Amino acid sequence: MQYPSAWLQGASLGESIAGRLRLQIIGGEIEPGEILSENRIAEGFGASRSPVREAFRTLAGEGLIRLERMGAVVVGLELDAVKELYDVRYLIESFAQQRLASRDNAALIARLEQQIDGMKLAARYGDCVEFAHQDFSFHERIVEEAQHTRIRHLWTSIRSIVMTVILLTTEKEFERGESRMIEVAEKHRMVIEGLKSGSEEKIREVVRAYFDDSDATLGRSLY
Amino acid sequence: MQYPSAWLQGASLGESIAGRLRLQIIGGEIEPGEILSENRIAEGFGASRSPVREAFRTLAGEGLIRLERMGAVVVGLELDAVKELYDVRYLIESFAQQRLASRDNAALIARLEQQIDGMKLAARYGDCVEFAHQDFSFHERIVEEAQHTRIRHLWTSIRSIVMTVILLTTEKEFERGESRMIEVAEKHRMVIEGLKSGSEEKIREVVRAYFDDSDATLGRSLY
DNA sequence: AACCTGTAAGTTGTATACAGGTATACCGGT
DNA sequence: ACCGGTATACCTGTATACAACTTACAGGTT
Numbered sequence: 302m303q304y305p306s307a308w309l310q311g312a313s314l315g316e317s318i319a320g321r322l323r324l325q326i327i328g329g330e331i332e333p334g335e336i337l338s339e340n341r342i343a344e345g346f347g348a349s350r351s352p353v354r355e356a357f358r359t360l361a362g363e364g365l366i367r368l369e370r371m372g373a374v375v376v377g378l379e380l381d382a383v384k385e386l387y388d389v390r391y392l393i394e395s396f397a398q399q400r401l402a403s404r405d406n407a408a409l410i411a412r413l414e415q416q417i418d419g420m421k422l423a424a425r426y427g428d429c430v431e432f433a434h435q436d437f438s439f440h441e442r443i444v445e446e447a448q449h450t451r452i453r454h455l456w457t458s459i460r461s462i463v464m465t466v467i468l469l470t471t472e473k474e475f476e477r478g479e480s481r482m483i484e485v486a487e488k489h490r491m492v493i494e495g496l497k498s499g500s501e502e503k504i505r506e507v508v509r510a511y512f513d514d515s516d517a518t519l520g521r522s523l524y
Numbered sequence: 525m526q527y528p529s530a531w532l533q534g535a536s537l538g539e540s541i542a543g544r545l546r547l548q549i550i551g552g553e554i555e556p557g558e559i560l561s562e563n564r565i566a567e568g569f570g571a572s573r574s575p576v577r578e579a580f581r582t583l584a585g586e587g588l589i590r591l592e593r594m595g596a597v598v599v600g601l602e603l604d605a606v607k608e609l610y611d612v613r614y615l616i617e618s619f620a621q622q623r624l625a626s627r628d629n630a631a632l633i634a635r636l637e638q639q640i641d642g643m644k645l646a647a648r649y650g651d652c653v654e655f656a657h658q659d660f661s662f663h664e665r666i667v668e669e670a671q672h673t674r675i676r677h678l679w680t681s682i683r684s685i686v687m688t689v690i691l692l693t694t695e696k697e698f699e700r701g702e703s704r705m706i707e708v709a710e711k712h713r714m715v716i717e718g719l720k721s722g723s724e725e726k727i728r729e730v731v732r733a734y735f736d737d738s739d740a741t742l743g744r745s746l747y
Numbered sequence: 748a749a750c751c752t753g754t755a756a757g758t759t760g761t762a763t764a765c766a767g768g769t770a771t772a773c774c775g776g777t
Numbered sequence: 778a779c780c781g782g783t784a785t786a787c788c789t790g791t792a793t794a795c796a797a798c799t800t801a802c803a804g805g806t807t
Contacts, residue, residue, distance in 0.1 A: 313789095313790065313791090314790075314791070315790080315791090338757080338758065338759090339758080339759075340757080340758075340759095348791080348792085349791060349792040349793070350759095350791095350792085350793090351790075351791050351792065351793090352790075352791065352792095354759090354760095355581070355790090358578070358581055362585050362681070364673065364674070364677040370758085370759075370798085370799070371757085371758060371759075371798095371799060371800075372757095372758070372759090376673075382673060382674070385672055385673055385674040385675070386674055388619070388672070388674060388675070389674045389675065389678065392615050392619060396611070396615060449608055449611070450587065450599075450605060450608055451587070451605070451608040451609055451611060451612045451682075452608070452611070452612065454587040454681075455612065455678055455681070458585070458677075458678070458681055459674075536759090536760065536761090537760075537761070538760080538761085561787080561788065561789090562788075562789075563787075563788070563789095571761080571762085572761060572762045572763070573761095573762085573763090573789090574760075574761050574762065574763090575760075575761065575762095577789090577790095578760090578761095593768085593769075593788085593789075594768095594769065594770075594787090594788060594789075595788070595789090
């Protein structure tokens, strides 16, 4: 398993190492409880400690590892942890949408619908990576549009993990066939309905429903 | 302005530098827009670039500075940004409390009440730092108790900032006299009421009220 | 047998060195 | 006066070096 190489374009060595470790940790190649040392990892990548150290700090910031006196212990991302992650996504997105509810969202909605169509197109062509990218971007756009610096910050702190999880689960869901993926794409319209309604209550409900459904999907695709 | 030295006990040089910079940034000594270079800061602290680099990453993770190709630009924490911070605190705490609502919280509540009394005691003795510490710990305990790894992680990402803001605002509020501080301490009982009720609706309402009131306080104490 | 101690290997935190890139200021040409 | 090119100083990313600390273990002591 590997990131689309485009994602690592222009990244520093440190970011690149963080990316690969992230994938190995989330993918389960590196197991929770394992202890990573800067030296060994550096040697493994044929790099020096500096970029590895930077990568460790990044991953610790994402909660994937925990820095201790002696070595970094892998926390990992079990099914329960992914559900927790989705709790946070729910909090962030429902907040963002409630913030958007009171303005004119015509342009945003048009853009989001375009991305749903992008997903469907990707589904028809069996392009799993592109589907995941559109899916991810859909949600990121909503957060971005809310123009709330702190919320955006919370988002960036889980951004990479969410991206990775979406990539992994999309790969698995693709195995269930094109019609299933069309269904997944269409599910996003629900969210748009919430936006259109402008009702705080409705938004909470719709976003909750969206992530509840995602939770169910998770059960199938992870482990 | 300075941290209680106890807070920096056992901290590495990097953490300590992060702490001092954080205080300078939030306190406004270093102004938003200013550009920090690793070299200059290192020289200023009589240290090498390594710990400064680490400090920069920490502060960037907290959103206090933004790392760019050339230098780190100070984002700062204006009044609006603090209000955004409180939005996030609201999200985190209301979530945490809703999670707690369904269990038996007798022990927790006893502990929280003890901390309220601690605040009142600090108020009577004019011990501003202790008051801030108790106040901070009160909220941290709630988050901690929810036992939700991801939420706890969001909390740690703003923890230092919240601590600093509470410290600064408490200092300012202390000038308004002891009775005002007793009032602030008592305000926390409201939150406990929410916990006791166990009603999702009531909790949202109470926590919302708490932070709305805090927002008002902010207006007085910052800038 | 239990415990204490000294040593050796490994780890992090910090300092320093080097390479590649970027902005700035200055200088010559038009 | 203005524009373009170059030299220069500075900045970040990475590599390497060193010191202090932690851990594990072996061997001697009680």
